[in-house]
Amino acid sequence: MAGVLDSVNQRTQLVGQNRLELLLFRLDGTQIYGINVFKVKEVLQCPHLSIMPKSKPVVRGVASIRGGVLPILDLSIATGKPLLQDIQNTFAIITEYNDRVLGFLVRSVERIVNMRWEEILPPPKGAGRNHYLTAVTHVDGHLVEILDVEKILAEVSPVSESLSESVTEQAAQIQKKQEIPAKVLIADDSSVARKQVTRCLEGIGIEVIALNDGRQTLNYLKQIADEGKNPAHDFLMLISDIEMPEMDGYTLTTEIRHDPRMKDMHILLHTSLSGVFNLAMVKRVGASDFLAKFHPDELASRVMDRIKQLDGSQN
Template sequence: MSGILAGVDQRTQLAGHNRLELLLFRLQGPQRFGINVFKVKEVISCPPLTQVPEAHPVMCGMAHLRGQTVPILDISKGIGGPALPRDGSGYVIVSEYNRSVQGFLVREVDRIINMGWDQIKPPPRGTGKDSYLTAVTEFEGELIEVIDVEKIMKEIIGGDEEVSEGVIDSEILDSEHHILVVDDSMVARNQIKRVLDQLGVEATLARDGQDAYEKLSAWIEEGKDLNNFLSMVISDVEMPKMDGYTLTTKMREHPQMKDLYVLLHTSLSGVFNEAMVKKVGADRFLAKFAPDELATAVQERLREYDARKAA
């Protein structure tokens, strides 16, 4: 299994071209699921686990990996399925989401496939807000399900959505701003909106890059000056149809969108993303999800926006 992720660092050229690679895996039965390779640090045989008293039922235990203690989560049970065997069989996908490292127990790892983001589709209508799918795609005549890991982690680990006392600037509360929020995860969209609500900022929500670009285009058709209508755009990177890098690139190429402030807000982290921010012309990168940091970044931008309008 060590060879399946060999050379993943050389795959970074896919980003910015609306492409990604999915690591496919199985839980129970033949259904295959996918996870973005960029979020995967390594794949290993299930290591010995240390049990945690009174842990969440999805928590299999803790593993000691490369000098680090990592929680191992049963992703099958996390999406409401049967628990996977905890007898040392199976594999662990060690991943980095939202500034933390964790392992996901799976029964079998299949392969890596190269896809265009335009081949990644939103979940079928009718799946509902309780669905654990963030996207689907087709491969070899089968439907591949991409799991909303952020939703699973929020349910297991939780997460504070409240901005700390003293962070909110009262002057921002007294001003009027409108922000476009772009994210394919309903959980992530609502987390960001909750922060903006506390800042007194109006938000329009878009479910992916294509949806966001269509909303921007519609506002232009209505005669809106986007530079006066929108204070900023907060966008995820990984999204069906059109990713955040491609959205930013298309905005920079459009004469009426090119000056909009773009903050890329993603569970992907690392130096690579800082480099991609510069490459595609975004203004800032911020790793998910820290309410105080997001609130601070938004307020810094809004102060700058107000100062420019007043000049």
């Protein structure tokens, strides 16, 4: 356990190499689950929990950790399983998602494994729509399920997806004098994230094409280029997640920049990953912009700024 805790904060050198490290854990049962170490701030023996009146069953309580009060969610309940018993003998994985710090209660924490994104695969097609998986992989012959935490949070602690009136009014004004095609390409492995971004952009009159991962997106762009078209002319921008099966957003950006047929593509990296390393990596791989998930007004504003930029360049 000490080895897991000691290594959580030593992983930024993997960013941009199409690699990741997974923290493996279990709920009740033998199934192994994984979470990207970059989402993890620390791992603790379950701290003292104070019960919050009228809170949802998934929230087992709040804990005072390093000067802050954090909600602790039972990851077993969140994924439709029975609540974890004997919580004194559980662990809290303290994470940061979408600018929110919270803890996930799990039965046990196993170890950290170093993997390539090519080894991280989409969920099986027969898994249906009601699962909580964003990807799967194999470690030492065992199936590891990587949870779609964005879907879990959207269900247990939803954020507002509404656009403010001022943003929708601004979008309406831009649309009146817009002279360029308003179409955006999205790459994100989370179905919840794809829907959130799609609804946001469609709310300001933007046509959206949404794809599931970096590899699929790169192949799609290459197909357009093979037809003699310039993807940078077809789309206002690419909005790409960073964490995706088979090819992460950093590698996708690098591949696009290295292809002269699409190197001018405007790329906004849009991720729940936190940390200052993101801004450095944006410059390193040549991305145009970076935005933390999920702030609909800010996302819409970035797209409208791009429209105004392109309209201005044509005058």
